Every structure is written in C-alpha cells, then in structure tokens.
Amino acid sequence: MSFNSEPKLCLPRRTSRAGGAACVRLAARSRVLGLSIVIVSIVGGELVLGARMALASDGEATAAQPPVTPRLISFTNDVLPILTKAGCNAGACHAKAGNGQNGFQLSLLGFEPQDDYVHLVKEGRGRRLFPAAPDQSLLLRKASGRLPHGGGLRLSPDSPGYATLRDWIQQGTANDGDSAPALVALAVDPPRTSLASGQQRQIKAIARYADGSERDVTTLAQYESNDKSMAEVDEAGYAKMLDIPGKVAIMVRFQGKVAVFNASIPLGPKAEISLPVRNFVDELALANLRELGISPSPVCDDATFLRRVTLDIAGRLPTLDEAASFHANNDPRKRERVIDQLLDSPEYADYFANKWTALLKNRRDDVSDITSNFAFYSWVRDGLLANKRYDQFVRELLAASGTVIGNPPVAWYKRVKDPKQQLEDVAQLFLGVRLQCAQCHHHPFERWSQDDYYGMAAFFSQVGRKPTSTRGEELIFHKRGIAGATNVKTGRLLKPAAMSETVPPIAADDDPRLKLADWMNRPENPFFAKALVNRYWKHFLRRGLIEPEDDIRDTNPPTNPELLAALERHFVDSRFDLKALIRVIASSSTYQLSSAPLPSNLADQQNYSRFYPRRLPAEVLLDAIDDLSGARTDFPNLPIGTRAIALPDNSYNNASPFLKVFGRPENESVCECERVQSSSLAQSLHIMNAADIKSKLTTAGGRADRLAKSELPVERRIEELYRAAYSRDPRADELKVALDYLSETRLDAAAKPLDPAAAATENFQDLIWALINTKEFLFNH
C-alpha cells in the first residue's frame, strides 16, 4: 500500500514513519473533525474493533468509510498481558528495582501501563520497536532469542504472543491508554470443584471490562498453586491434583486482578466419624473430614493430652505431681479443668509473652535498651496474666503515648520508628495482611494498591516525638493536625483509610491511631479477629487454617473456611477473650486427637485428622531438658531459676548456644517464621554432644545424681524418668531395656569395673541422655 505524497490518516498510529494497515486516503486540505474507535464484536475471544471518523475538506464534511480490517491491538489489554505472561516485567527481570535490565525498565507486572509505553516506545532512542519492519524490533529479536538475551527465549516467533506484538508494532505502536476499556474483574471457571487425586482439569480465566465486554484470557493469565504438594498447574491453566487430600487453591492472575480456583481433593467417599463432638470446632473440623472422606485418629490418652496441653499453654512439661494428680482424677471434665488451671498459671503469661514480644520486635541492640525491653515485656506479660482483652491490648499498643516507663507499649515506637514500617507491621501482625509490596506498586497477589498502603500510613502520620533524658528514647504523643500521607507515586495526599475502607473524618484533635483501633475491633472487621484466631489455631495445631498465618488474602483461602469463620465469631462474641479462644481450641476433640496416623489419614497434612507433632521451641526444649535433668540454666543478670520461656528479649541468645541452634528468634520480624522450627544436623549434634547438655546431665544434685543415690527400687526410679520426660509410665519393653542397661557393669578406660555408685550415676545420666534424644521427648505429639 502506498500513499505517495497524498494526505492520509492511519489508525491509530501516531507517527508518520511507517505505512501499515487501517489507513485511508484523505482529500487535499482535509481536516479530521472527530474520531472514535468502538468494539464491534467479540469473536472467538478476540475483540473486533471498528473506527469511525468525521472529516472535512474545504469546508465540506466528508464521512470516511473505514474499513479497518486487521484487529487493532490494544497496548494495555493485549500487549502488556503478553509481556507479563512471558515474564518480561517480573521483579527479577525488566521490572527489577533501579533500572530494570540493561537499561530497559518495565513496571512490575504491567501495573503502570503509561510508564511502560514510554519505556518501550520512547526510550532507547526508539530502537526497541521498528514499525517499518516489526520483526526487526529489538523487543522481538531479544524475546525470540534471535539476539543474545539474558532472559533467554521468552516468545517463540510462531507463538500467538509474538504475533500480537508484531501486529501492534506494525500497526504503529498505538497507545490506547485511557481509552482502553478498563479491566474490572477476573473470574475463573469453575470457581470451585471437587477433584479426585490424580484428576486433571483445565481452568478457564475470563476477564471482564468496564464496557461490559468479556474475554477469555486463559492463555494470558498466570497460575500458581498455593500448595504444590497437593496440586500442580501449568502455564496454560491445566491443573492436576496430587495424592494429598484436602483443599487446595490455584491463584489466577491477570493484569492486577486475581481469582481463585478452589479444589477439594477427597481421600475417599464420605466417611462416618464417631468422635466426641465437644464444641463447634469439632462439628466443623469433622464435617470437613467427612466431606473429604478422611478418618480421624482417635482421641489421645490422658498422658499425651496432659503433656501436650501443658507444653502448648504453659510452655513446660507437666510436673510429676501434676501428672500423678491428673491420672488419679476420675472427673470426666478433668481435661477442661487442667486447661483452666494452665490458663490461670503465670507460665501461660510467660510463654505467650515470649511469643508476642518476639513478634513485636522486643530486641536489644544497645545496653541502654534493657529498661524499655523489660518494661515492654512486662506489659505484655501482665496483660496476658490479667487476660486483658485482645482488642484493648492492640489498642494500647497502637496508640501508645508518653514515656516507656510511664506507658511501656511506647517501646514499640522506639523499636519501629518509620511510619511505613509501623503500618506494615500492624497490617501483618494484627490483620494478617502483607502490605509491603503495595508501597511501590499494586500488590501482585491482592487487591491492595499504593493508595491503600498510604491510606494506612496516614493513621501513623500524627505520631509526634520529643526527646527525653534517656538515650535512644523519645516521648511519643499525638501531634495535632489532620492526618494524611502522600502517595509517592501519584503525589496525592491521602486521608486515613483502613485497608481501602474509608473511615469517618478524623478531626485534627483526634488521634488517628485510636480510630484505626476503633476500626479494628469492630465485630464486622474482616481481618482483625480472623488473623488472631488463625495465629492461635496454628500455635495449637501446627498449621494455620490459612497458611502462612499472616498472609490472609483472597487468593490464599482457608482450608476450612467454615471453621475459621466460626472461630472468628466466637472470638468476637467473647469480646476478644484470648483465654476463651484457647479454651475452645484446647478442649476440642480435634486438638486432642492422637498424633499416631491411621492408614486412612496418613496423607492428610491440613485437615487435622490427627495431631501434627512439632518440635519443641528452643526455650521450651531448654526448660524441658533442665526439668528432666534437674539442672538449671542461668541467664546473665536474671534471677536464678528464670526459665527460658520467661526471657524478656533476644539478648540471651548470645549467651546460650542452645537457644541459637534451636532457632530462638532475634525479634527482628513480625513473622513467626523467624523462629526456626525445622530440624537440623546441628541440633542433633548439640543434643547428643554439646558441653552444656553434658553438664546438665552431670549436675550435682541433679536427677541422675539423685536417682543413683536413691534407695527406691530401680523400677520406680525408671518410672520417674519416664514420667518426667513423657508424662507416662514406661512400657514393659522399655522398662526391660532400661533395667538391663542399668544393671550392666560399667568399665573405666582401663577396662576395670567402676565403683558401683559412680556406675549408677553414669548409668542414670546415660538413660536421661537417651530419653532426651528421643523424638517423643523432643516433640510435642
């Protein structure tokens, strides 16, 4: 097609360098009066566009007759999705912070189309695109591997994506910017289904636009399973269920919108379950098991329950007296009673204060931090002891003002100074939402935008600080003024908005942090109670109903939404009573199931058909070893007898290799994942060989020493060891092994028999050492 020197109009190209499709000749001295592009129809999932223009020539209006045959490619809705699908604008590639890759920058996942247009079309002296010969465009030559490309082959020349990009370039690299119909929703088909293990299914993704049109974007969407051990999905949206039963979700993303495909993978046909239903937890957990055809393990025995619940609530092993008393008690409600006793114990406050202060970053960076750290720890601990309402606890923390000594939660503002960090921590810890991504760009997996981020930041914009006479500490006060925070991208000053929800106007005299607290503790708040009950559920059941526990989002649904909702309701109805929540969880049959799997639930990893054992946390394990061995760990500048679960901050990790090896956190993160709960070779070696363990075994007056000197029958002494370690009596085979070992003759280095007293001491030390090294001791089961 050649227009020579004739006047011409090409749609929708803005440059005049290249010829191309969709051009019409214009009469000399023609003027364009108007131009509109419309969607004519949707054929085969593709948009057919038409154009209409009004021209005038020499004062005479002339209607041009389109024919605009090749489909006009939309930069926003066609080109960018291809780049996203190909991974070009992934964070590790051209959307890398700084300058992208080799000077070519794209916005992350195409969230900033206009920036991307400039980067593609305007920058690089225009060399990235070559409308006259589209295939020679740098963009296509790199992406197709015809030129060396650090990112490798991203688009095969025969792929539809390549063709679309080529067409767009050939059409003149139009920028449809604001005129492109906005994507308003993404749906999946089907949204929810049940698929047997091994079954496969195509997921279909449908985009809905502001103009009411729909488009099948299955090939352009991205897919990700929230549990790859349960379901796989390929890049075309073809999902395959694996062998693990339960609920799995596949996240579908397309241009900033997300949708979820939920699949339940039953183990077998609906199962008959005859466990005692103690409360709503059991009703809903068992209903889920029934639906999935998973049989639960039976309820555990008393010894296991007592050990489990004491470890989980009080962070310690039951004492011999407690175990004896519990076993001798015939009260059918004795399990509930022991839960109440544990909740009333100071150890409950110690243990959960240990948990919360780690998450609230009670960290010692300087010697002078000691006072504020101890004050903060004590504030948390005393609140738990008094069973302060959770919403009040959060309120006091959020809106803390004054000095650390006068009002200890102020210490949190000493530790977390940046308002952005404050909102991120608050969102993650108390709302279960990770907002960090939204600081710089739209959250890739969620609906959170930068406006949402800075709307939250605005709540912390009026935190005033004044110097004090204490080094490193400031007074915190409410600084009078209208709260607001500026979206650094748009430059707009935003009023406080709680997770995109507007709140009533906040007067200059009102502390916006209190308004945030008001918003949080509203019964209908979709995040606050949910985040807490999920966190506590995980504490007791090892796995959150949403996992990770602080990543609550539409695309990461709970494994048992009904149970989560019921727990949330219960917590709100109880007026955020933490002890009531623990009581309802710990008294359920679901919590009290045996950890021994049945063949029919061995594969289950998320439906709580059995108790999932977990290694004791570092502090609990250290205390447990002390309790069993009769030794004591002394911590610097703390009273003798201070237990590891009652340590106020992270500084004691330095003095205790044990705590470090077993993963006690350094209180740097609001994520529970900072605590290392996995096992390692170093842990095994430490338990077996470390000097501190050996010294505990040989403690003068310790259990081994005492039992060796005891005149009780050996069987009774062995029973004591088993009761102290496992809260149960030894089985017959265990007793025999122990008796045999204790009766063996011990030889010294010269192969001469040891003195009987020394031999007995060593034997008991060995026996304790062996018990410590068993999984039954190391794990809560």
Next chain:
Amino acid sequence: MNDSRRYTLGGIPPAAFSVRAAVAAMVAAAAFSIGTRTCSAQSVGLPLPRLLTTTPSGGQIGTEVDVTISGEHLEEAADLLFDHSGLTATRKLDAEGKAVPNVYRVKIAADCPSGLYEARVLARLGISSSRVFSVGALPQVVPPSANTRLDAACELPVNSVCSAVLTNKSVDYYVFQARQGQRYLIHCAARGIDSKLDAVLIVADGAGKDLIAERRGGSIDFTATVDGRHLIKVHDLTFKGGPSCFYRLSLRELSASERIPIFPSTQAVNTFSWPPEGVAAVAPLAEIEPNQQPEQAQKIQLPCDLAGTFFPAADVDRYEFLGAKGDVWWIEIASERLGRPTDASVLVQKRTGEGAAEQWVDVAEFNDIPAPIKPSSNGYSYDGPPYDGGSSDLLGKLEIKEDGVYQLRVSDLFGGTRNDERNVYRLCIRKAAPDFALTAWRLHFELRNGDRNAVSKPLALRAGTTVALEVVAMRRDGFDGEIELAMDGLPPGVTAHGFKIPAGQSRGIVIVSADQDASPSWGNVSFTGRATIEGVPRTHPVRMAEMAWPIPDAWGEIPAPRLVRNLPVSVTRWELAPLTISPAEKNVYEATVGSKLTIPLLHTRRSEFSGSVLQLRTFGPGFEQVPRFDVSIPADRSEAVLDLAALKTPPGDYLIAFYGSAVAKYRPGPESPTNMSPPQDTVDIIVSEPINIRVKPAESK
C-alpha cells in the same frame, strides 16, 4: 611549688585525724564501692562527700532508729544532719562507749510531720550530698537479709512498712495473712525516695502464683478473694539490686470507700515553677463530667482555678467562657509538675454561627513549657545543662480579639489509651500576674560520653576554691525584668557574688568563693532571687537541683535529677583547691569605653597538672563573648585582655570571672591511706575569683 608535698592537694591535716579514723574511712569507702578509683583512667570532679544510703531509709514518728550510712568520701564523718528540727542524730556507741563507725541513732520526734527529709553528713571534706529520709506513722519492719526465696518469705504485718534493700538478680518475698473481702493497699516507695530501684510489685497467692503486678512505681489496690496467706514479691524491673536499690514496702488496710493516699515523693527539677504564688493548695473549682463534647462544656467564669482529671482514656474536657474583646488571659496547667506522666494540651476555640451552622473555630493552641535554657541532649557531648527546667505542662497568653463564646479543649496528649484517674491537672486562668521562679545547679562539665558524675556534687568547698552555679529563671505572665541573685548565711570566709539575670534573659551565674585561708565551717544558706515587679519587690527562693546519684555513664543509666530543699555550704582545709586564679588586685579594674582592659592574674598552684595550658572563658553578662584565651598552668602569673570595643561594653560596673577545666594529678589528703598511691588524673572546673570592672564613659573631646 617547691615544697615536698608538691604532688599533694592541700596538706593541712586536721589535728584530730588518727589512724583509727583512717581505717574507719576505708570501711566507709568500702561500704559503697563506687569510691575513689585507683585505676589510671581520668576521673571527673575532685572527690566530694556523697551520702548515698541510709539503712534503714526512714523511721516511724516518735521512735528512735539506728541508721547506717554509706557513701563516697565520708571519711571522718561526724554529724548526720537533717533539714528538720524534728530529726536529730547522735553517734551510736558500742558497749565500751565508743562510736560505732557509720552508725547513728536517729530520734524522730513525736511532732515530726510525716514526709521526706534531706539527710546529709558532715565529713572531713565538708558537707555531703543529700539522701532522702522517710518519716511516717506506720511501724517499721526490717526484713532478714535472705528473703529472696519463696520459702524464706518475710512476714509483713498489716499496717506496717518495711525498709529493705534489694539483692542483685533477686526477688524479695513477703507474706501476709489476708482476710477475704478486705481491701489492702500495697505500696513500694523507691524512685520517689532517691532509690535506683524501678520497683515491680506483685501480689501472689499463697503458693506464689502471681495475681496482680504493678511495674510503674504505683500501688496495688487489692481486695482478697480468699482468707489466708498471700505473698508480695518485690524486684527491680531489670532485676538489678545492691545498696542503691533500697525501698520502703508498706501494707495497709483500707476501707472500701477510702481514697488512695498520695505518697510523698521527691520533686523533679521542673517542679520549681509550680505553684505560682498565691495559688491555693486545693482548687476552688472542680471539673464536672461529662464535658467531652462542645454542647457538654462546663461553664466557667474567668479568672478561674480548677482541678480536673485526664480520665478515662482519651478524655477531653471542655470549658466554656465568655470572652470580651481586648481581654488578655494567662492559661497555665500543672499536671506533669504534680508528678503525673501527662502531656497537657489546650486548644482555644471560638463559637461562630448558631444552631445547625454552629462551628468552633480554632483561636489558639498551647503545649509545653519550654525549658528556659536548652537542656543537654543525649549526644556524644553535652550541649546544655543536664537538667530540664521545661515541662510538658503549659503556660501561655490568650488574647481575646473579639467578643464571643469561647471554649477550652483540654486533653492529655499521652492519654489516648490510659485509664488512670490519678492523672489529675490543675487549670489556672488568670489576668497577668508577672512573676518568676528560679532553680540552680552547679555548673556542669562539657564532657564526652554523657558523663554526669560531676554534677552530683554538694557545695563542699576546698579552701581557695571558687565554684559557679548556673541559675535559671522561668518567667511567668510576661515578666521581663532583671532578677538579682543573693545568698545569705554563708560560712565565714565564703563569699558569693550574684550576677544578675539580665532583663529578658533566663540564665545567670552565681560565683561562690572560699578564701584561701578560710577556716573549716559550714552553714545553711538562703539562696534567693529578687526583682521589682510593677513597683513591688518580690523575692523567691532559688531551688537547688542535684542528681540523685553520681552516674558515670548516662547512656547506660537514666539520670535522676531532683530538687533538694536546702543548700548547706561548707569549707574544708583537709585539702585545698588545686589551683586558685585571682586578680592581682582586689580593687576595681577601670577602663574607658572602647579601650582594652588588661587584668593581671595570679595563679596559686597546689597540685601538678596534666597539661600546661588552661583555656579560659568568661562569665558575666556582656562578657560571655570574650574569645577563649590560654594561660599557662605552670606560670605564676598571667593576664586577661578584654577588648571593650569588640564587646561594645557600655559604661557601668561589672563583675566577671574566668573559667575553664584542667586535669589535676590528684592525691587525697596526706594522712589518707591512699595518699601514696599513684596520683589520679582528675578533671575539674577551675573558676577564677570574681573580678570587679568599671567601664567609664569616654572623655568628651
């Protein structure tokens, strides 16, 4: 300096000194281990007597109690002195009639009021710093030393007080028998009586299981739910302990309706500005709730004096008054200065519109009383005094521009979440009542590392010493005039030269000099400031401030400055000033406006020094800008040259002094057991004797 004691300060031992006294001095020094350092690191401040503990820390009215003292440099401690005649002390004698070292029998008269008193010791280096001594009506119990285990809990009778010292890394246990339904008040006095203890108070059941904890120095108001044994645990917030961590634990029964008493406490430095003269002890008006919303505002008439409470959390109190154009009111709130951890704020709003159109428009806002002079930050070096005279209370002027209805919106910027009805405030709105309040402290060092050791010092002067006090004025209601400073009752041989606080300024310097030949003595000094306000002379006391403890490292330990109630000044000849700088002539140095004035200085040196140059700066209004100049320490003479032209000094009479810091090679007095130890590099402020100057007008040509 040619004599054989050239490395020794002073050198004139009192005749009464004996070997036994020296041993006693060693015991006293050892009793508190902060004593004289023998390491080679540089010390701060020449040794001065510091009374650090009295054990017990108080007693019951109408009884006698044996009190053991400890401290620093209390060698040859003679008298234990109190600032109230109802308290008298004599040396305790053993069976042979000999004085028991460091133990006094303190008699508390039956008519001695309950409260806190300043105790000081007169030792050979002079008067010591103060330590609070508590007097109350409750019988006093002294616990056994080993009540640090649950099974060794000390019995604490109901309605008694226990004076105790916490052991490091320990918890003290007490047991009492409670009656079901009975209300008990458990209080632990610590910070408020000069202790370093941040007391944690816990009430536990008979098995030791914690029931209630209080960690902010408050009381526990506890009603027993069961009869029988209950425990009280006391420990420090960070589990520190030792002699400085003393406390007084009281347990008393309260009736159900009885108000919690206010326990006596030492006063923070910024309380020097409260109350203004003429303010009644009890406010004539009280806040009436609810007054949170504009339509609920409590109507008041100005002037007014009102007591309110920042309670409950996020409390807002609104007061409404009619304002007349041209009125000027002064608004003052005291809350922090009443000892409460609050930050009062007042917003004044004017009503506009009526009915639905009614609006409250901001007119003025008041926050904080700024420090009269900027206090030191916690930076590497001092950049101001380590005392803060400012407050989070407020004081400001409200000018009414239009007739109308106004409201004060009173709130606590710290009070968003705290529910504490003890957070009271006093609101005074008055016509201008110009006045002033004064506080003072010994001039601090400009040292690195936050070392505030030197500021916890009594006015115990070595003969030949001149010291400077920094005096700070809080001016009230627009008073802008000059304030004269004066000291009365100085001991013989001690003179004070009070520089004025110039009009419009907040800082002045008082120079106190002990003559080189002054005899040992001491006296209680009256320190005042005088001004004429609206034609009426006014005199107010200057409240002295001290650190409660010498703190070598303020980065590691929070300084605890407080006001003291008296100002004793002493002179010793046990040691003399290491260096005295005095004008060659005692007469007035005269000069003409715009000329240069040369002042010859004499150096009387009684110690060796580390370094040979002393950099001097100048005190005296109008002379602070004199450039630093160097004088040679080893030299016997030097001179200061003042360029009156550069200073633009107008004609008049002036009093100036020069000051700087020097590192003396200090040895204690010649009879001291440590006298033969290597000398200790000790930095201290050297202040010259005051110098009178007269600047005469230029002769007309």
